[in-house]
Amino acid sequence: MARGVNKVILIGNLGQDPETRYTPNGNAVVNLNLATDESYKDRQTGQLVPKTEWHRIVMFGKIAEVAGQYLRKGSKVYIEGKLQTRKWQGQDGQDRYTTEVVVDINGQMQMLDSRGEGGGASQGAPQGRPQQSSQQGNYNAPAGPQGGQQGGYSQPAGGQGSGSMPEPVDDFDDDIPF
Amino acid sequence: MARGVNKVILIGNLGQDPETRYTPNGNAVVNLNLATDESYKDRQTGQLVPKTEWHRIVMFGKIAEVAGQYLRKGSKVYIEGKLQTRKWQGQDGQDRYTTEVVVDINGQMQMLDSRGEGGGASQGAPQGRPQQSSQQGNYNAPAGPQGGQQGGYSQPAGGQGSGSMPEPVDDFDDDIPF
């Protein structure tokens, strides 16, 4: 429940392949860097100056799984989430703050690349859901600047790649009771 | 799941008290008329001309229940939903179309009136959830232009009024699995 509105809507391209991690209980968490571009006319020169804004995205749940499997460096995507700033400790012991766009069960994601891209490989390792047995080990790594929100994550030890193109993900859109 | 984005965001005031109905299985359905105001400068006269746009809102589920209990004529509200156009038959047998903003489990509502208004009276009858026993009868009334989306609705036979100010409603925000 929200006493307020906190909504972010972005359309942009991934700067790299997504990074997928897993919570101890096996839930996927995906980090993205998303670029949104804007050009503006320089008042002096009259030139059109390109300007890129980079956004740090964190995805959870089913959306995260789909993003981890199907998005790749360069992918164009629509994202709806909420702003969240978390505090972490720099190596100098001082507080730092990082603002992220959190896409959870209330958020939305739409892949905007055309037909036939799909489960494209990319050079990166395939990212599937890890075996149960891999969900242990380093998930309690110290939370760094990129660190975890809800405890630590385990890196998938392996996993089977994707298959064909997925349905778009908007959690809980299905099985609505009316 | 959505292969596209269909989102409406409104802030406005109710033109009348909400109308609450119930589906055969007891789910609340609320209809609202919402006014959003805009002024523009007349090019001829330079005068600031007010212009009101009226929106037809349909709410379902828990949001509908809260809306029915706490919103009243004049209430200011934030609404997030989706556009939907439905076809109905005019008395002349011709097709008509009505476009509505549907606020369901994926939507959001925020009451924007200040503290302490709450279950304010208004002249209308209090609208609570009807007794089980009342969920029958006329819910198969013919669907008119204002008619139902998913079959017919029953009018609540009675109900106990509201109490104090509710929590805002954003379905499924609670109990998120991370």
Added chain:
Amino acid sequence: MARGVNKVILIGNLGQDPETRYTPNGNAVVNLNLATDESYKDRQTGQLVPKTEWHRIVMFGKIAEVAGQYLRKGSKVYIEGKLQTRKWQGQDGQDRYTTEVVVDINGQMQMLDSRGEGGGASQGAPQGRPQQSSQQGNYNAPAGPQGGQQGGYSQPAGGQGSGSMPEPVDDFDDDIPF
């Protein structure tokens, strides 16, 4: 100036080529039909049922010009506008209402088709800005159900086709005073 918020955000595909008209003073007005898709799980069968919602879009100004030139049947597009319902008279003399998404100077449009589509021809006639001399004649045609908002429009007598891919359009984004 707005005493309220009235915002629509859509991502979908055009059902046909855009229709471009011109106001007496030469401003472009474009009409689009936009489909947004959604699937939902049928409660009975458990089947995934596709559902398409059609939206009537009206664009003005610079955005309209770009849309008229570069969008085609099937194009995927992001649109931000506002809801507006206008009244018109049916042939039976009765009032009818049509709700549209108006994309004007405060709106936004983003073409989401990948690289290299651009000024693609389509089978339709090329749609450029008409000669001054063509901005007369039938612009006072009676406003029908698809009729004009602000007076009538003239159909472009001719025009030169498009060129290469345009910059995206977000009116007034340029030359911002800071």
Added chain:
Amino acid sequence: MARGVNKVILIGNLGQDPETRYTPNGNAVVNLNLATDESYKDRQTGQLVPKTEWHRIVMFGKIAEVAGQYLRKGSKVYIEGKLQTRKWQGQDGQDRYTTEVVVDINGQMQMLDSRGEGGGASQGAPQGRPQQSSQQGNYNAPAGPQGGQQGGYSQPAGGQGSGSMPEPVDDFDDDIPF
């Protein structure tokens, strides 16, 4: 012009009175801290846990002027802007990043407090547009963590307070050419 979408929509309350500064050429720049509240059900305890997210807002132009004059600590407001992260140097010489919601000519603001609040006093000094003569001096102060985006700002030396309730601000909504 934007090759992408970068949009933030917030409804929340000010944590303090707005801070107004002015650019060398006299344009208002306002900083706000805005709280959006959300509650979630704790999985362990089942308790409803309140959670507040703080957002740093920067406003420019006419919107900034209105915000500086009429918003006060506690004011409830709707804001539409874009995400922007700027880099600054910590005292230790290291890079830091601050993410802000920028509300410029493409953004929107709506005051959501009920009627008759208006230019309410608050304990802070009234913040009006400074005299021309005051637009000099320290506007080249070193940019700190709260520092300027486009050069430095001058603090208003004084200014006359507000008057009555203003029209809401949505720049360029007026004088639209149709």
Added chain:
DNA sequence: TTTT
């Protein structure tokens, strides 16, 4: 670091 992405896209056009």
Added chain:
DNA sequence: TTTT
């Protein structure tokens, strides 16, 4: 009437 579009898309996947």
